[in-house]
Amino acid sequence: xxxxxxxxxxxxxxxxxxxxxxxxxxxxxxxxxxxxxxxxxxxxxxxxxxxxxxxxxxxxxxxxxxxxxxxxxxxxxxxxxxxxxxxxxxxxxxxxxxxxxxxxxxxxxxxxxxxxxxxxxxxxxxxxxxxxxxxxxxxxxxxxxxxxxxxxxxxxxxxxxxxxxxxxxxxxxxxxxxxxxxxxxxxxxxxxxxxxxxxxxxxxxxxxxxxxxxxxxxxxxxxxxxxxxxxxxxxxxxxxxxxxxxxxxxxxxxxxxxxxxxxxxxxxxxxxxxxxxxxxxxxxxxxxxxxxxxxxxxxxxxxxxxxxxxxxxxxxxxxxxxxxxxxxxxxxxxxxxxxxxxxxxxxxxxxxxxxxxxxxxxxxxxxxxxxxxxxxxxxxxxxxxxxxxxxxxxxxxxxxxxxxxxxxxxxxxxxxxxxxxxxxxxxxxxxxxxxxxxxxxxxxxxxxxxxxxxxxxxxxxxxxxxxxxxxxxxxxxxxxxxxxxxxxxxxxxxxxxxxxxxxxxxxxxxxxxxxxxxxxxxxxxxxxxxxxxxxxxxxxxxxxxxxxxxxxxxxxxxxxxxxxxxxxxxxxxxxxxxxxxxxxxxxxxxxxxxxxxxxxxxxxxxxxxxxxxxxxxxxxxxxxxxxxxxxxxxxxxxxxxxxxxxxxxxxxxxxxxxxxxxxxxxxxxxxxxxxxxxxxxxxxxxxxxxxxxxxxxxxxxxxxxxxxxxxxxxxxxxxxxxxxxxxxxxxxxxxxxxxxxxxxxxxxxxxxxxxxxxxxxxxxxxxxxxxxxxxxxxxxxxxxxxxxxxxxxxxxxxxxxxxxxxxxxxxxxxxxxxxxxxxxxxxxxxxxxxxxxxxxxxxxxxxxxxxxxxxxxxxxxxxxxxxxxxxxxxxxxxxxxxxxxxxxxxxxxxxxxxxxxxxxxxxxxxxxxxxxxxxxxxxxxxxxxxxxxxxxxxxxxxxxx
Numbered sequence: 001x002x003x004x005x006x007x008x009x010x011x012x013x014x015x016x017x018x019x020x021x022x023x024x025x026x027x028x029x030x031x032x033x034x035x036x037x038x039x040x041x042x043x044x045x046x047x048x049x050x051x052x053x054x055x056x057x058x059x060x061x062x063x064x065x066x067x068x069x070x071x072x073x074x075x076x077x078x079x080x081x082x083x084x085x086x087x088x089x090x091x092x093x094x095x096x097x098x099x100x101x102x103x104x105x106x107x108x109x110x111x112x113x114x115x116x117x118x119x120x121x122x123x124x125x126x127x128x129x130x131x132x133x134x135x136x137x138x139x140x141x142x143x144x145x146x147x148x149x150x151x152x153x154x155x156x157x158x159x160x161x162x163x164x165x166x167x168x169x170x171x172x173x174x175x176x177x178x179x180x181x182x183x184x185x186x187x188x189x190x191x192x193x194x195x196x197x198x199x200x201x202x203x204x205x206x207x208x209x210x211x212x213x214x215x216x217x218x219x220x221x222x223x224x225x226x227x228x229x230x231x232x233x234x235x236x237x238x239x240x241x242x243x244x245x246x247x248x249x250x251x252x253x254x255x256x257x258x259x260x261x262x263x264x265x266x267x268x269x270x271x272x273x274x275x276x277x278x279x280x281x282x283x284x285x286x287x288x289x290x291x292x293x294x295x296x297x298x299x300x301x302x303x304x305x306x307x308x309x310x311x312x313x314x315x316x317x318x319x320x321x322x323x324x325x326x327x328x329x330x331x332x333x334x335x336x337x338x339x340x341x342x343x344x345x346x347x348x349x350x351x352x353x354x355x356x357x358x359x360x361x362x363x364x365x366x367x368x369x370x371x372x373x374x375x376x377x378x379x380x381x382x383x384x385x386x387x388x389x390x391x392x393x394x395x396x397x398x399x400x401x402x403x404x405x406x407x408x409x410x411x412x413x414x415x416x417x418x419x420x421x422x423x424x425x426x427x428x429x430x431x432x433x434x435x436x437x438x439x440x441x442x443x444x445x446x447x448x449x450x451x452x453x454x455x456x457x458x459x460x461x462x463x464x465x466x467x468x469x470x471x472x473x474x475x476x477x478x479x480x481x482x483x484x485x486x487x488x489x490x491x492x493x494x495x496x497x498x499x500x501x502x503x504x505x506x507x508x509x510x511x512x513x514x515x516x517x518x519x520x521x522x523x524x525x526x527x528x529x530x531x532x533x534x535x536x537x538x539x540x541x542x543x544x545x546x547x548x549x550x551x552x553x554x555x556x557x558x559x560x561x562x563x564x565x566x567x568x569x570x571x572x573x574x575x576x577x578x579x580x581x582x583x584x585x586x587x588x589x590x591x592x593x594x595x596x597x598x599x600x601x602x603x604x605x606x607x608x609x610x611x612x613x614x615x616x617x618x619x620x621x622x623x624x625x626x627x628x629x630x631x632x633x634x635x636x637x638x639x640x641x642x643x644x645x646x647x648x649x650x651x652x653x654x655x656x657x658x659x660x661x662x663x664x665x666x667x668x669x670x671x672x673x674x675x676x677x678x679x680x681x682x683x684x685x686x687x688x689x690x691x692x693x694x695x696x697x698x699x700x701x702x703x704x705x706x707x708x709x710x711x712x713x714x715x716x717x718x719x720x721x722x723x724x725x726x727x728x729x730x731x732x733x734x735x736x737x738x739x740x741x742x743x744x745x746x747x748x749x750x751x752x753x754x755x756x757x758x759x760x761x762x763x764x765x766x767x768x769x770x771x772x773x774x775x776x777x778x779x780x781x782x783x784x785x786x787x788x789x790x791x792x793x794x795x796x797x798x799x800x801x802x803x804x805x806x807x808x809x810x811x812x813x814x815x816x817x818x819x820x821x822x823x824x825x826x827x828x829x830x831x832x833x834x835x836x837x838x839x840x841x842x843x844x845x846x847x848x849x850x851x852x853x854x855x856x857x858x859x860x861x862x863x864x865x866x867x868x869x870x871x872x873x874x875x876x877x878x879x880x881x882x883x884x885x886x887x888x889x890x891x892x893x894x895x896x897x898x899x900x901x902x903x904x905x906x907x908x909x910x911x912x913x914x915x916x917x918x919x920x921x922x923x924x925x926x927x928x929x930x931x932x933x934x935x936x937x938x939x940x941x942x943x944x945x
Contacts, residue, residue, distance in 0.1 A: 838919025
């Protein structure tokens, strides 16, 4: 019977892994999580956001009060909605009490105060998270109501009738990784109570933009976009990408881009729209048609990789050695590949000329391929009957080859000829797009996603990009940076082993940063010029490893396995990516390539491509210790068939697990001598987001699988106690959300932490049940976790709300024995006596009041009293209404009136009593000594030193 069950689980898992999660299941999960957060044993564990703010996250949209531009709202792709009323000096988060932080578009009716949030980012990138439909608030974000379209996943645009707040038109792109019917244009006339689908093309084509004529809401234009993303490929163009028009406020639509001068056919990509009036419209097009070859281009004297793609062996052997060596050196070929050596390899047939081209064509190079036409601007002045391209030259450097990531264009409401084009750079034109000038500046991040142009004052711009927010008052000649919200999109986080440990993290498009763990989110650094976070790497920041012997030696890098060894003491950095042998199939590296320093020897570094590589000398040289540990890759334009996670057992050198983006988990017990696949009985084809070798039991291993790239959000979490020969599913009780990371507590083997695309959980029984964290921790994607064992702190890398940390010492004490008690008081930190207790340094400043935290557990919701004793004398007591589970009380270290008298009686013959002095605020504080806290029969001590 057991074997039959195993076989059935295996087959059903494979099928289920390819099936998108239904919106009904997602909504049930949101309800389930809400209830879990209310009843969670750990809902009072407090999290602190430690930034960074200096480097922000991707902005999705901006909405500005037209009558008061110092008030505006900013929606971040995965960082929630933020509101300012002081021109960005400070911001308030408004989605912290909502089920999601993922935003595609926002729309505000400032007259009524109605806020609409279209959830699910409009971009189609690797980390564009799905949403849960349309959220609406009429009390400035205090409460939110889901108004439907729950299976839309990604909402591109919301427009509200300026004269009727209940009339709203919404553009929906739809699922990112699978076809679905809830995409197109939807309209409501009753404030979202009911919706009508007024435009639908097919299950693979959605709407990426909607815009209306400022003077006439009845006249609208919309852009459809055909796109398909798979884990191994993205196609962002197709015959169904087009422009539509409505003359009845979005109730019906007519395609207007055919036979009009606007591009049509399979190469038509994403389209952005800017409407000046009923008849004058600009369209920004991402053309995926190939550029014609320039036969007039002056031939280069040097060799290029294109030359080798068609070169014969004889022609190669006749090349000038000096010319060939120049090519090899300039393109970073290893020293062993020089003209004479390579010619000999071609001569004997071990290498072909084309290999000198493919050696350079890694995923990163292909990402910036510019053979497509790219961005182009069109204009109509007759309501879309005819379109004309505004410029003759290519707009190079605006889109590169990934225009799907952009698509926004704006027209100055006061100037028909003034337009702005957003891409990698931002450019403007004052002559209707004939000529452009660059308005990116030194303090403005690249990759521009949103722009507001003041309708009352030309030149006043608010710009949103991958690095945050900027304001200009001189039409882009200079900018103010407004990176105040902590909305960094972390891929990874790491903590070193220093006493005041440092936290490192890699961010989406914002490099790798480091800070002391006690960094605070404030603006004091403006005074000193020293932000607590320092940049140590550009690009898309990736994983970090730090040498335990020397914290200045840091290994990190950027996308597709481009890793470096950095000496932070002297600034030296060495590029250490393993290179394939010339003639060998190039290694495949994941966007988030995994690295790992061996705890057995800190000179040994592992790095995963499609094969596992090991360096015995800090990355100076490499040996490949495996064959291909993936399914072999797939044809497409996204690196696939790559390793995503590596873990080595602390019990044995060379006992290593690897996981891949296509579902393989492999184990070697002999340092790569042989590998065994241990994932055959797990759901197949999914992204292995983590595999973790246990630090408590040699045979134990944990694995998490992620179906996000199939729009499957099932929480796949597994544990094995026999090196992966058999697995137990321990993720069943977590609300549906894809899982990114699992960590085992280093002190308590029963305690596990899990980060999902929608929050953070802990288990006290090896995954049999889970508790949701909730205190100052929003529903945000958690990409990575690290536990600093000495400090007993959990650091959380979120993809949208920067870094959080929490003290987990009490959680490590939550054994079955503690959980069975009526009450339990956890360890209390000691405090140092300070003569400034109770003193104010100025009449304008608050009194300096001491405080300790009393953490405790109780097995039921009830009123709890903690009594504080000096030896056998009760000196004070505090009472609180406790929840079932973990709680904490704050004690200000003061005597009660009764307690002071009792203490003086008990110490009348000692100096302790006579030393008591009233503080400036009139309070008597406890003197130095040891004290006991009692809650019922439970007790713990603390010391005032």
